Amino acid sequence: MYLTLNDLTFQYDNQQVIQSFSCAIEKGSITAIIGSSGSGKSTLLRLISGLEKPVEGSMTLDNKVIFDPHQFTEAHLRQVGLVFQDYALFPHLTVRKNIEYGVRNSSKETKKDVVDRLLRMVELMEDADKYPSQCSGGMQQRVAIARALANQPKLLLLDEPFSNLDQQLKERMRILMKLWFKEQGVTVIIVTHDHQDAAMLADQIIELGA
Amino acid sequence: MKDWKSFFGVSSIVWILLILFVFTEAFARLFAVPSELWDHIYNFVLSDVINNTLLLVLLSSFLASMIGFLAAYIVVVYDFKGRKIFSFLLYLPLAIPPYIASYIYSHMLGYTGILQSFLRNQLNLPVNPAWFTYSSMQMGIFVFTITLFPYVYITSKGYMQKYLGNYLETARTLQHGHLNILRTIALPLATPAIFAGFTLIALEVLSDFGVVMYLNIPAFSTAIYRSWISLGDFDSALRLSAILMIFVITLLLIQHVLRKPRSVGMPVRIRSLTRIRLRGIREKLVITCFVLVLFVSLFIPVTQLLLWSGVSYANIRWSEFGQMLTNTLMLSTLVSVAILLIAVLIANYTRLSNSWLAVLSSKITLLGYSIPGSVVAMLVIFFFIAVKEVVYINTQTTLTMLGFGLILRYLGLGYQNIESGMRKVGMKFNEASRLLGKNYGQSFIRVDLPLLLPSLFAGFALVFIDVIKELPLTLNLRPFNYHTLATQVYQYASDERIVESAIPSLVIIMISALLLWQVIRWIIKEDN
Numbered sequence: 233m234y235l236t237l238n239d240l241t242f243q244y245d246n247q248q249v250i251q252s253f254s255c256a257i258e259k260g261s262i263t264a265i266i267g268s269s270g271s272g273k274s275t276l277l278r279l280i281s282g283l284e285k286p287v288e289g290s291m292t293l294d295n296k297v298i299f300d301p302h303q304f305t306e307a308h309l310r311q312v313g314l315v316f317q318d319y320a321l322f323p324h325l326t327v328r329k330n331i332e333y334g335v336r337n338s339s340k341e342t343k344k345d346v347v348d349r350l351l352r353m354v355e356l357m358e359d360a361d362k363y364p365s366q367c368s369g370g371m372q373q374r375v376a377i378a379r380a381l382a383n384q385p386k387l388l389l390l391d392e393p394f395s396n397l398d399q400q401l402k403e404r405m406r407i408l409m410k411l412w413f414k415e416q417g418v419t420v421i422i423v424t425h426d427h428q429d430a431a432m433l434a435d436q437i438i439e440l441g442a
Numbered sequence: 443m444k445d446w447k448s449f450f451g452v453s454s455i456v457w458i459l460l461i462l463f464v465f466t467e468a469f470a471r472l473f474a475v476p477s478e479l480w481d482h483i484y485n486f487v488l489s490d491v492i493n494n495t496l497l498l499v500l501l502s503s504f505l506a507s508m509i510g511f512l513a514a515y516i517v518v519v520y521d522f523k524g525r526k527i528f529s530f531l532l533y534l535p536l537a538i539p540p541y542i543a544s545y546i547y548s549h550m551l552g553y554t555g556i557l558q559s560f561l562r563n564q565l566n567l568p569v570n571p572a573w574f575t576y577s578s579m580q581m582g583i584f585v586f587t588i589t590l591f592p593y594v595y596i597t598s599k600g601y602m603q604k605y606l607g608n609y610l611e612t613a614r615t616l617q618h619g620h621l622n623i624l625r626t627i628a629l630p631l632a633t634p635a636i637f638a639g640f641t642l643i644a645l646e647v648l649s650d651f652g653v654v655m656y657l658n659i660p661a662f663s664t665a666i667y668r669s670w671i672s673l674g675d676f677d678s679a680l681r682l683s684a685i686l687m688i689f690v691i692t693l694l695l696i697q698h699v700l701r702k703p704r705s706v707g708m709p710v711r712i713r714s715l716t717r718i719r720l721r722g723i724r725e726k727l728v729i730t731c732f733v734l735v736l737f738v739s740l741f742i743p744v745t746q747l748l749l750w751s752g753v754s755y756a757n758i759r760w761s762e763f764g765q766m767l768t769n770t771l772m773l774s775t776l777v778s779v780a781i782l783l784i785a786v787l788i789a790n791y792t793r794l795s796n797s798w799l800a801v802l803s804s805k806i807t808l809l810g811y812s813i814p815g816s817v818v819a820m821l822v823i824f825f826f827i828a829v830k831e832v833v834y835i836n837t838q839t840t841l842t843m844l845g846f847g848l849i850l851r852y853l854g855l856g857y858q859n860i861e862s863g864m865r866k867v868g869m870k871f872n873e874a875s876r877l878l879g880k881n882y883g884q885s886f887i888r889v890d891l892p893l894l895l896p897s898l899f900a901g902f903a904l905v906f907i908d909v910i911k912e913l914p915l916t917l918n919l920r921p922f923n924y925h926t927l928a929t930q931v932y933q934y935a936s937d938e939r940i941v942e943s944a945i946p947s948l949v950i951i952m953i954s955a956l957l958l959w960q961v962i963r964w965i966i967k968e969d970n
């Protein structure tokens with residue numbers, strides 16, 4: 233298995249947020265984690281990405297242990313991308329610069345090629361010089377996905393990706409995302425509370441708190 | 443990230459221990475046997491000092507709060523000719539140090555001052571000097587009121603603009619009159635903001651040195667200075683400082699209780715307020731009031747200084763003036779930069795750690811700003827003497843000592859700005875950057891720092907403005923023959939050479955106004 237979580241437990245302020253959670257995810261698959269508000273979905277993504285440290289359990293990614301009682305791989309060393317619910321686009325950087333920020337150390341030309349390819353993929357070539365505040369919600373989401381993909385993540389996590397979009401845009405984005413992720417061969421975990429999102433996008437569905 | 447957290451943690455704790463050591467070392471001396479002079483101070487001086495200080499603090503803060511709140515209410519709720527320019531100009535009296543205003547007004551109202559001379563010589567009026575007599579206390583209250591009201595103007599304007607739109611419009615739809623809305627809705631809801639400004643004014647008055655010394659008001663600052671410098675009695679000065687600190691702590695506790703940010707129950711959605719257009723007599727009345735306030739607090743002092751500058755221009759020794767200006771700018775820049783660096787370290791630590799140690803670091807950092815300059819000066823000297831017992835250091839007043847004292851005094855001001863900036867920026871951009879392969883330090887420099895620039899500049903500017911006009915610390919800790927613009931202004935005023943103080947005073951006001959102007963632009967942008 234590409235990603236395995238074993239008995240993952242997390243508590244915050246002495247409150248058990250996640251208790252003994254285990255799952256296994258295959259490479260190149262899209263997994264949806266569904267659950268009600270407060271079930272710990274977003275926390276789970278923060279644990280996988282390395283932004284929070286579990287209290288117990290273990291995690292392996294691509295045959296490497298990223299967490300167990302003896303070791304903890306920091307977020308910036310995991311190669312795990314996360315698209316936040318509010319996208320967290322850097323407000324002082326343009327669309328192009330935001331995506332470029334995600335590109336790993338490489339020459340100027342290579343960076344430009346990668347960014348151009350991603351801009352074309354998310355259909356934002358003409359808006360490359362806009363700032364996030366000048367972009368609509370749908371455009372911001374596409375920038376966030378492109379930025380995460382620019383980093384060539386081993387695993388891409390999406391936290392409630394459709395919560396800020398209207399119905400029409402949501403349906404279009406579901407189709408596009410599935411297309412992009414399969415095209416890039418990236419392993420994806422999506423957290424959502426919407427069963428329809430999960431059914432349309434995911435290869436497997438995990439229900440949290442079930 | 444763990445390494446960064448440890449780095450910020452260790453740096454913060456070293457600094458905090460240093461601050462704690464400074465305070466504990468000095469306060470330990472309180473339990474020593476009092477000097478003979480203390481009996482005299484206790485029996486004959488202390489009650490006057492307490493009464494005068496209380497009167498000065500309470501009346502100045504009350505009057506300044508009233509002007510500040512009403513001005514803020516009017517520019518937030520009503521629309522009238524010149525509203526934008528008035529709302530901007532009302533911040534500017536903060537650029538005028540109260541001690542400079544006290545020199546100007548005392549001189550202006552004197553027998554040879556511009557007012558009496560004009561009435562007597564130009565209008566040939568039989569002027570009775572008794573008409574212009576005032577007590578030192580009245581003058582003190584007057585200058586503090588006209589120079590410090592912008593504190594309440596800033597706090598209550600920002601608050602009302604953000605949170606009161608919903609309530610004020612609801613009250614209007616319920617057919618409440620203007621005065622009734624002001625009395626029953628705006629005033630009670632804005633109380634925490636008003637009191638935040640009131641506390642700042644009270645702290646400024648409590649820590650003032652220049653005004654009370656010049657007007658000869660027996661207050662804590664004058665009593666501490668005289669016990670220490672004139673009578674050479676450190677212990678009595680320390681005891682007076684400790685009593686003064688009781689007032690400061692009481693004030694901070696009251697503010698803490700009154701603040702209760704959630705007690706009001708803020709609206710879920712913030713609705714911006716549609717201003718009511720004032721016309722006719724009401725509009726004229728409001729404009730007249732604003733013109734009057736700005737005339738007294740800004741126009742008269744600046745015009746008088748310009749007139750005096752014209753007279754004293756020829757007498758200025760420009761090479762000495764240049765040296766003083768360089769000293770002032772160098773000192774203010776070095777202290778402001780050092781404060782920003784320390785504040786960034788501590789703010790990062792409190793941001794990364796939820797531990798009680800981080801919370802304590804944050805609280806202790808803010809402590810210095812509420813301690814009057816003359817008290818900080820004493821604590822610094824005690825600290826250096828204590829250190830000398832362990833390692834040999836020079837305990838003569840030096841620039842290091844002065845710089846350390848100024849950092850201790852103003853760190854809280856710089857920290858407050860950076861910490862609030864960090865709170866606004868939050869962790870999400872840093873986290874997003876870390877997930878794109880950058881470590882905490884790289885993320886902080888490339889993502890957080892550009893977003894924090896306005897807060898960093900505001901912190902720098904506000905510290906710079908305070909250091910440039912600072913008096914008690916600089917007077918007590920400066921090396922021999924080291925002058926800044928502020929100490930020179932004080933010196934001229936003490937020698938009754940007020941006219942010659944005009945040019946250094948104007949330079950202080952101009953630099954402060956320029957920096958303040960930039961900070962105000964950000965405040966207005968943020969308020970909107």
